[in-house]
Amino acid sequence: MMHRSQREITTAEPSAAAEALSRTYTTHDLVVVAGSGPFVFTERVRGTALLSLGSTGCSGVLSGSVEAGTTMMIVWLKSGSAVVDDEPVPIGRPVLYRQEPQRFRWEDFQHDVLRIDRTVVEQVAAERGDWRPGPLRFRPHHVPEGPALAAWWLTVRSVAEHVLRGPSEVSAAREHELARFAAAGLLTAIPHWPVGRHEPALASTARFARAETFLLDHATESITVEEVAAAAGLSVRGLQAAFQRHHGITPTMYLRRIRLLLAREQLQAGGDRSVAEIARATGFAHLGRFAGSYREEFGELPRQTAQAARD
Template sequence: MMHRTQRQIRTDEPSVAAEALSVTHVTHGLTVEDSGEGFAFEERVRGTALLSLESTRCTGTLSGAVEPGRAMMIVWVKSGSAVVDDNPVKVGRPVLYRQDPQRFRWVDVQHDVLRIDRTIVEQVAAERGDWAPGPLEFRPRHVPEGAPLAAWWLMVRSVAQEVLQGPADVPVERERELARFAAGGLLTAIPHWPVGQHEPVMASTARFARAETFLLDHATEQITVNDVAEAAGLSVRGVQAAFQRHHGITPTMYLRRIRLLLAREQLEAGDDRSVAEIARATGFAHLGRFAGSYRQEFGELPRQTALAARE
């Protein structure tokens, strides 16, 4: 069994916040500063050495350098201003830290971090790419958009639910399986290849990776499982089994959930398009079924999301 450790701290003292961050991260030259308008810091961490999730909120300024170590560390900012290695971080987009130390500066920020065991990520990448396990390179400063970004959020929602709400003690094999699932979401979102190779046109060559890439590339089109199978050189049964193994759901369900996340992102943009126009643009041909699936997934109707975005 593995034990999911849990830590939570709230403080209005910058020195206490700095100490907490030094426990959670390997940091260099860390400074925590009060903005002068009332300092508040909160950090919550839960997980194991294979997989963990943390949330941080700070009204001051955090700066220094961070070193991921044995984990792949992916951060996404929910609000505030953030810079990594002098590059602004876009709110709502995942950013992968390099293995070596990187400078950061967070101002009045709220952000989450997902850590995945590096060896597991390399193993999953080798299986997906049909190459020998080993260190990986990722496309520098890549910001996922569209269907790959939706696939990332689909993974995060599933992982967060189990990590944050699951039991404190979990079988090692289940935790490893969940970490592999998280690794798949990362590898789908950010192009990668073995260290020492030039960036390929398509980093993943294994048949499941081809199936997943085809589905995401054509997510808003009227594709079928037969189309996915043909593109990957698999049988329909093989595609069904592969998606069940890698994502825990059928390819049809996976496609529908990707489309729903794409639709939600567009509805939250608050532009002048109608719900029907957005439904069609994201691959839904039947508005009533779209509304029902959307409510089941997000707990509200599409028009409610659209109205909230325009307020």
């Protein structure tokens, strides 16, 4: 069995915040200072050595360098501003830290971070890419968009449900399975290849990876399970089994949830387009079924999301 540890801290002292961050991350030259207003720092981390999810907020400024070490560390900014290695961090997009130390500056921010055991990620990448397990390179400063980004958020939602709301004790096999699931989401979102190779046009060559890539490339089009299977050289039954193994759901359900997340992102962006126009643009032909699936997934109707964005 593995124990999911949990740490929480709220403090108004920069020194206590620095101490907490040093326990969570491998940092160098860490500086924590108050901003123009009262200093507040909060952090919550839950998980195991294989997989953990954390959330940090600070009204001040954090700077220094950080290294991921034996994990893959993916962070996404929810509010505020941040720079990593002189590159601005966009709000709402996952950013992957490299293994070597990287300089950072986070100011008046909230962010979440997912950490996955590096060996697990390398093993899953090898299976998806049909190469030997080993160190990976990721496309620098890559910011996923569209269906690839939706696939990432689908992964995060599922992982968060297990890590944050799951039991404190979990079997090693189940935690390893969940870490593999998280690794697959990362590998779908950010192009990667083995160290020593030149960056290929398509790093993943295994059949399931081809199927997933085809599905995401055509997510808003009218495609069938048979077409996805044929694109990957799989039978429909083999495709169904592969999606169950990698994502825990059927390819049809996976496609529908990707489309729903795409629709939600567009609804939240506001603008003049109607709900019907957004539904059609994201692959839904029947507005009534779209509204029902959307409410089941997000707990509100599409028009309510659109109205909140306009307000």
